[in-house]
Amino acid sequence: MATTVARRGFHSTRPQMSSPFHYPEGPRTNLPFDPLKKGFFLKYWGFMVVGFGCPFAIAAWQTFKTK
Template structure:
C-alpha cells in the first residue's frame, strides 16, 4: 500500500519536469550582453591604462594632499 503510493508520487514528480527556457528578446530595448558591454568606457583602448592610473592616483592621493594642505596652511 505504502509502496504503491510512493511510486505514484514519484511518477507525478517526474512528470512535472520543471524546466526553464531562454527569454525571448524581441524587445527593441535589448542591449548587447557580455563582459564589458555595461561599462561607460572602453577597456580595450590604448588610453585606458594611463587614464585608469591617473584616476586611481588622483583618487587615492587626494585625501593625503588635502591633509598636507590643511597641516601647512596658515591659521
C-alpha cells in the same frame, strides 16, 4: 481550514540564458568605458592617483598651512 503554500525550489530551477554571458550583448558592454582601447591604462591610473591622492594632499595642506 489550512491552506497549502507552494514553495518554489530555486536551487533546482535551471537558469534560462540563451547566451553564455549574463547579458545578451556580451562581455564589457555594461561598462561606461572601454578597457581595450589604447591609453586606458594611463587614464585609469591617472584617475586613481588623483581620486585617492586628493584627500591626503588636502589633509597635508590643512596640517601644514600657517594659521
